[in-house]
Amino acid sequence: MASNPMQQFTVHRIGPEIKIAGVDLSFTNASLFMVISATVIILFLFLGSKEKKIIPNKLQLIAEMFYTFVAKMISDTAGSKAKPYFPFIFSLFMFVLFCNMVGMLPYSFTVTSHIIVTLIMALFIFIAVTIIGFIKHGFKYLSIFVPSGVPAVLLPLITIIEIISYLSRPVSLSVRLFANMMAGHTMLKVFGGFVVSLGILGGWLPLSFSVALTGLEILVAFLQAYVFAILTCIYLNDALNLHH
Amino acid sequence: MKSSLSLLIAIVVVSTELFAAEAGMPQLDPTYWASQAFWLILVFTILYISISKFYLPKIKENLDNRESKIKEDLESANKFKEQSEAKAKEYDFILESAKKEVSKIHFESKSILDKDIQSKKEAMEKEIEKEILKAQKEISELKKNSISSIQSISGGIVSNIIENISGDKLNESSIKAAVEDISKKKINKYL
Numbered sequence: 001m002a003s004n005p006m007q008q009f010t011v012h013r014i015g016p017e018i019k020i021a022g023v024d025l026s027f028t029n030a031s032l033f034m035v036i037s038a039t040v041i042i043l044f045l046f047l048g049s050k051e052k053k054i055i056p057n058k059l060q061l062i063a064e065m066f067y068t069f070v071a072k073m074i075s076d077t078a079g080s081k082a083k084p085y086f087p088f089i090f091s092l093f094m095f096v097l098f099c100n101m102v103g104m105l106p107y108s109f110t111v112t113s114h115i116i117v118t119l120i121m122a123l124f125i126f127i128a129v130t131i132i133g134f135i136k137h138g139f140k141y142l143s144i145f146v147p148s149g150v151p152a153v154l155l156p157l158i159t160i161i162e163i164i165s166y167l168s169r170p171v172s173l174s175v176r177l178f179a180n181m182m183a184g185h186t187m188l189k190v191f192g193g194f195v196v197s198l199g200i201l202g203g204w205l206p207l208s209f210s211v212a213l214t215g216l217e218i219l220v221a222f223l224q225a226y227v228f229a230i231l232t233c234i235y236l237n238d239a240l241n242l243h244h
Numbered sequence: 245m246k247s248s249l250s251l252l253i254a255i256v257v258v259s260t261e262l263f264a265a266e267a268g269m270p271q272l273d274p275t276y277w278a279s280q281a282f283w284l285i286l287v288f289t290i291l292y293i294s295i296s297k298f299y300l301p302k303i304k305e306n307l308d309n310r311e312s313k314i315k316e317d318l319e320s321a322n323k324f325k326e327q328s329e330a331k332a333k334e335y336d337f338i339l340e341s342a343k344k345e346v347s348k349i350h351f352e353s354k355s356i357l358d359k360d361i362q363s364k365k366e367a368m369e370k371e372i373e374k375e376i377l378k379a380q381k382e383i384s385e386l387k388k389n390s391i392s393s394i395q396s397i398s399g400g401i402v403s404n405i406i407e408n409i410s411g412d413k414l415n416e417s418s419i420k421a422a423v424e425d426i427s428k429k430k431i432n433k434y435l
Contacts, residue, residue, distance in 0.1 A: 010270040011280065023278045030276065031283035038291040045295065049302035054310055067303045087296030095291060116277045117284050182271065 005189035009113055009182065030117070033109045037098040066094070073230055078237035085236055092121070093229035100181065100221030104214070112224075113181035118174035125232050126170040133239035144238060173231055180224050184217040391427065399423045 013026040048063025056064060070090045074082050082089075096112060103110025111117055133141040145162040146155065191213060194206035399420050407413055 006268070006270060011273075011276040013276075018279075024276065025279045025282045026276070027283070028276050028279055030280050031287070034283055034287040038287045041291060042294055042299075045299035045303070049299055049306060052302075052306050052309065054313055056306075060306070063299075063303055064307060067300070067307065087300050088292060090300060091288070091292040091295045094295070095288060111284075113271070114280060115271045116280050120281050120284055121288075178271070182269075 005186045005193065008109070008185060008189060011114075029109045030111055030114065033099070033102060033111050037095065037102045037111065040102065041094045041098050066090075070229065073226075074233050077230060077233040078240060081240045082233065082236050089229055089232055089236075092125075092232060093225055096121075096177065096228050097222060097225035100225055101218070103181065103185065104218055104221060110181050110185055112177055113185055115174060115178045118178040119170065121228075122170040122174035125173065125235065129232075129235045129239045132236070136240060137242055140242065141239070143242060169235060173228065177224050177228055180220055184213070184220055188213055188217060395420070395423050395427055398427070 011028045011030050013028055014032060015027050018025045018027065044059070045063055048059045051057065051060060053060060067090070070093055071086060074086055074089055078085075099111040102108055103113065133144070145159050145166065147158060147162065150158050188210060191206045191210040195203040195210060198206060399416070402419050402423060403413070403416065406419075
């Protein structure tokens with residue numbers, strides 16, 4: 001069973017069963033790792049903002065670097081109007097990043113490798129962005145589907161394509177993160193299994209692959225968190241600043 | 245690169261095929277979807293509130309503090325620079341005026357000294373002239389005196405010489421007249 005590369009993704013209950021109105025809301029290993037990730041983030045930010053030094057120590061410097069990194073990302077992609085959404089995007093980026101990174105630890109569970117988790121985040125962003133767009137621009141927000149400068153003949157077709165692409169945003173956003181995480185972790189597990197099955201004679205090749213893949217996965221973990229956050233910024237930009 | 249990638253994909257596909265029958269994708273098992281959604285929303289809400297209410301303002305305050313401190317320091321440095329420049333200008337001005345004053349004092353004292361020297365020199369010259377005049381008078385008087393005494397001496401000498409040579413005395417007045425006559429002729433040489 002241990003060699004099944006998909007087994008790492010199984011969710012199992014920890015502690016007592018919690019049922020509210022017939023819905024199973026038990027505390028699971030997925031919940032545990034969400035809590036761990038959030039705790040690590042809060043601990044990190046607590047230690048990073050505890051001492052208010054003019055010349056920062058290492059943790060404070062890293063926390064401030066995260067802050068300026070996300071702030072710059074938002075101001076570059078969505079402009080100054082997106083400032084009220086900075087805490088949300090910062091939390092989102094930190095949560096996805098730390099879930100991905102915590103998932104890189106052996107024997108841990110990767111929260112973001114579950115489609116339901118990424119889909120809920122993506123759907124929330126999608127719905128929130130749409131609501132923000134309608135609040136800011138009213139029905140004019142629908143002009144996002146009608147790009148300017150398109151010949152009248154092509155306009156219906158383009159509008160349909162635009163609507164489809166808009167509606168597929170939550171799917172692409174969630175599947176991108178989930179698939180990247182799942183594929184990476186599956187691959188790591190497969191190569192780990194090969195190391196064991198090929199033994200001391202032939203195991204070196206998959207082991208070296210495994211080492212290289214671990215590095216790649218850490219990169220992917222950061223990159224996917226960044227992509228998730230920056231796509232949120234881009235969607236927010238579309239809602240805040242109508243360009244069409 | 246491409247072949248190794250395709251090899252990787254093949255391995256993944258084969259292994260997932262092998263194990264798919266046994267477990268499938270646990271992500272698609274809906275048993276704990278509600279639980280995951282619930283815990284995600286709960287944890288993320290707590291995280292969001294604590295980040296937006298506590299940590300981001302703190303970090304922002306830190307960053308702002310640092311920025312304002314740097315700005316302040318730069319401003320005060322600029323102020324000090326301006327002050328020092330003003331002081332340097334003042335110093336230059338003072339130095340310049342002091343130089344002017346020094347040259348003025350120098351000039352004044354020089355002119356006073358010159359005047360003093362001049363007046364002293366003049367007084368001295370006057371005195372010297374006076375002395376010279378006095379001396380000259382004395383000399384001329386002495387000369388006049390000496391002429392009459394020389395005349396009487398030379399008269400005496402002449403009468404003595406004549407007496408010794410001829411043996412008789414000559415009339416004194418005639419000798420005197422002769423001496424006077426000669427001395428009058430030659431006197432201009434000595435006076």
